[in-house]
Amino acid sequence: MPEDGTAVVAKRVDSGSADLGEITELARAAGYSVVGELTQSREEDPAYEFGEGKVDELAALVRRSDADTLVIDNRLGPYQTYNIGQKLPEGVEVVDRFTLILDIFGQRAQTRKAQLQVELAELRYELPRAEAKASLAKRDERPGFMGLGEYDESRERDIKAQIANIKQELDAIADKEETRREQRRESGFDLVALAGYTNAGKSTLLRRLAAELDVDENEDLHPDLEATAESEDRLFTTLGTTTRRAETGKRNVLLTDTVGFVSNLPHWLVESFKSTLDSVYRADLVLLVVDASESVEEMREKLVTSHDTLYERNEAPIVTVLNKIDRIDDDELEEKKAALTALAPNPVAVSGKTGENVEKLQARVESELPAWERERLMMPLVDDTMSVVSWIHDHGHVETEEYDDDHVLVEFEARPAIVEQARAKAADLTPVESA
Ligand SMILES: Nc1nc2c(ncn2[C@@H]2O[C@H](COP(=O)(O)OP(=O)(O)OP(=O)(O)O)[C@@H](O)[C@H]2O)c(=O)[nH]1
Numbered sequence: 558m559p560e561d562g563t564a565v566v567a568k569r570v571d572s573g574s575a576d577l578g579e580i581t582e583l584a585r586a587a588g589y590s591v592v593g594e595l596t597q598s599r600e601e602d603p604a605y606e607f608g609e610g611k612v613d614e615l616a617a618l619v620r621r622s623d624a625d626t627l628v629i630d631n632r633l634g635p636y637q638t639y640n641i642g643q644k645l646p647e648g649v650e651v652v653d654r655f656t657l658i659l660d661i662f663g664q665r666a667q668t669r670k671a672q673l674q675v676e677l678a679e680l681r682y683e684l685p686r687a688e689a690k691a692s693l694a695k696r697d698e699r700p701g702f703m704g705l706g707e708y709d710e711s712r713e714r715d716i717k718a719q720i721a722n723i724k725q726e727l728d729a730i731a732d733k734e735e736t737r738r739e740q741r742r743e744s745g746f747d748l749v750a751l752a753g754y755t756n757a758g759k760s761t762l763l764r765r766l767a768a769e770l771d772v773d774e775n776e777d778l779h780p781d782l783e784a785t786a787e788s789e790d791r792l793f794t795t796l797g798t799t800t801r802r803a804e805t806g807k808r809n810v811l812l813t814d815t816v817g818f819v820s821n822l823p824h825w826l827v828e829s830f831k832s833t834l835d836s837v838y839r840a841d842l843v844l845l846v847v848d849a850s851e852s853v854e855e856m857r858e859k860l861v862t863s864h865d866t867l868y869e870r871n872e873a874p875i876v877t878v879l880n881k882i883d884r885i886d887d888d889e890l891e892e893k894k895a896a897l898t899a900l901a902p903n904p905v906a907v908s909g910k911t912g913e914n915v916e917k918l919q920a921r922v923e924s925e926l927p928a929w930e931r932e933r934l935m936m937p938l939v940d941d942t943m944s945v946v947s948w949i950h951d952h953g954h955v956e957t958e959e960y961d962d963d964h965v966l967v968e969f970e971a972r973p974a975i976v977e978q979a980r981a982k983a984a985d986l987t988p989v990e991s992a
């Protein structure tokens with residue numbers, strides 16, 4: 558764990574100039590202080606990623622700045638990692654973008670699920686490396702090294718078995734969570750998820766929209782309700798998921814905040830976090846949060862990354878939320894909206910920090926949620942009637958409730974499935990026959 562570690566950050570791009578902004582933030586999020594940086598613009602060198610001369614320069618910089626880690630914002634093959642490491646002072650570690658992100662996740666993982674997901678991603682990272690080692694060892698026919706080949710093949714089998722076990726456990730967790738989502742829907746809740754690039758302001762918006770829900774009374778239904786959703790100006794503040802009840806008007810909304818997206822992640826890493834991302838993929842509505850105080854270029858890139866992450870699995874309609882508008886003026890906002898209309902049609906612009914336009918966002922959530930059905934039910938007043946009436950209150954929105962001597966007329970709106978259940982409950986109320 559790189560608590561108080563020091564790092565040099567480096568990046569190669571094929572052409573143009575390399576931007577170290579995000580990798581520096583990621584290194585900080587992992588606990589490093591960044592003590593040096595270096596970039597190169599040239600095609601990839603198969604042995605060293607950078608040109609060999611540049612790696613010598615990097616090694617000198619690492620030595621001069623006394624860094625204990627070299628963070629490289631490129632996808633390194635196992636041999637490149639090894640070759641670069643050979644040039645560095647003894648004990649200096651080479652970390653690429655993916656291992657750095659895994660490192661952050663590992664430090665933040667608090668729940669069993671988060672820990673399993675990190676472990677799964679680590680094993681998936683290691684598997685091709687173990688396979689490469691095993692096949693090298695097999696090819697190497699020097700008798701003295703026979704044992705090595707056997708050892709590595711068993712490591713490979715071992716990793717595969719562990720991956721299968723973890724996947725099984727994660728699938729069981731995912732099933733349980735899916736059941737919980739269904740129970741919540743049956744209880745009349747709409748499920749809305751906050752998604753978006755890391756640091757966009759999702760947790761800040763969650764707190765802004767959240768209403769209090771008595772957690773104790775609803776423990777069975779809402780074990781993931783938490784009092785706080787931290788916000789901080791650092792990447793990946795949120796790793797697990799937090800669900801709160803949101804105030805939007807008529808509808809009963811449960812709003813879920815979760816891990817942010819980040820660009821250039823290999824497929825297996827995103828896949829490892831599938832059961833966390835399911836809270837987004839399986840929502841009734843997704844609020845895709847974008848930091849509007851950044852440049853149009855950055856916003857565009859982050860929107861593309863977000864859409865790519867959502868693309869394959871997401872089932873819900875998406876509303877784009879341009880956040881942090883307190884940091885820009887109206888003209889700038891309009892220009893950005895116009896420049897991004899293809900990726901972010903009809904966005905809602907808000908500030909989670911000041912609360913500006915939050916009521917517009919609430920109205921938009923209400924209008925985008927799957928439509929409710931309207932119903933009028935006339936029920937006889939018998940012993941169980943009041944419990945049916947209060948069930949309708951809990952699961953939908955009651956417009957009028959009128960009583961006469963032996964009947965009640967309830968007019969309400971609710972999800973179609975709720976309306977159906979209410980009808981069945983009403984039909985079960987049998988008027989007291991005069992004997
Ligand atoms: N000026 C301004 N700052 C904001 C606003 N919303 C959030 N922030 C700041 O942006 C930073 C990130 O906010 P978070 O709410 O933690 O963002 P997040 O999307 O949950 O981030 P991760 O959990 O790391 O993915 C914090 O420093 C917030 O205070 C806003 O509307 N205006």
Ligand SMILES: [Mg+2]
Pocket residue numbers: 759760761787788794795814815
């Ligand atoms: Mg967050």
